Amino acid sequence: MVIGVIGVGRLGLALVKGLVGGGIDPKDINVYDISDEALKRVEPLGVSLRRSIKDLVDASEIIIVSVKPLDALDVVKAVAPILSKDKILVSVAAFIPLQAIESNVKDKRVYRAMPNIAVEVNKGFTALTPPEKRCTEVENLFKVLGEVVWVKEDLLDLMTLISASTPAIVAELIDAFILVTLKAGVPYDLARRAAASVFQGIGKLAELKDVSAIRDSIITPRGSTIILVEKLYTYEVKGRLIKALSDAVEEYLEKLEKFRKEFS
Incomplete structure (x- = not known):
């Protein structure tokens, strides 16, 4: 499974470190960020740095959107035209509902995840949604980073404060x-x-x-x-x-x- 991470700020970097620490081959992790400084911080991990969102999406099977909530939909809109049906999109942005993401990404597999910073050392706690569309690939990916639970979206939104902020x-x-x-x-x-x-x-x-x-x-x-x-x-x-x-x-x-x- 080839993973793409868009946005390697604090949480994105923690996700990448956890994936590498959990045994994922760095060559199977693609990373893109508009910040050169952010890319410099992640480069020592040996992951593949991509030049654009399109480059990352084309080379990845599961794409994780790890940007600030106010930027999330802009990234989703950039991903949408190049996201084929065999790929999976996962947003870790707080507050942005599935409905808003799905309205921009038609007929594709879309999920939300709410991890916490302990994913960096593979001791995270991640809530995933929607449970009615439970996905083995997404679940196994986040299990590399720690404990995983599937919950309804309204409960995931509460986990943002309870699990991710505390x-x-x-x-x-x-x-x-x-x-x-x-x-x-x-x-x-x-x-x-x-x-x-x-x-x-x-x-x-x-x-x-x-x-x-x-x-x-x-x-x-x-x-x-x-x-x-x-x-x-x-x-x-x-x-x-x-x-x-x-x-x-x-x-x-x-x-x-x-x-x-x-x-x-």
Whole structure:
């Protein structure tokens, strides 16, 4: 399977790195970007740099559109006249609905994907749609990058915030752990490794157990853990975090509704 990636900004570059890291031959990955700087960043990976969208589409079987939402439909319109029926188009642009893409690409296989930045290390979580047109080629491609789920489009739009955006919050939490560990006197490299390992390990446990059960399995009477947990409640950390995330969700839903009305 030959893959084409249009747009190698932050997410596009992460996708390409994950594909190469997941064992895809770099020669089977075509890349195009209007930015020479972006192409220079991806060139060391050994992928095939293409001179135009047409060049990329002609040489690829699955084409991933990885550009900003405001640019996505312009790219789709450029792809449409040269997209044959044997090729597959996948958009990872937030907000732009399938209906808007399909109206420009008639009678072709079109999908949306919402990955997160962890695809770079093959630990991503990607939502795919539409589930009623489930495609083995698309699913297997994104499985190289991590976990994959098929969902209805309205749920995929929610995953944009829940899955694709929240890694930034997790990074902030890890940073807080590192800073506190540094204050305690632990060297930076060790602090960073410890924090990353803790979050990875608890993430894996959370797949198997309720998070409250994980917490309760660590707490002991008059131990150090109960002191930490007590401070979280004393300073209302959890409540304030929930409030901040809830407010962000409300703002996101308002933004999403505006996009939906624009394309309805």
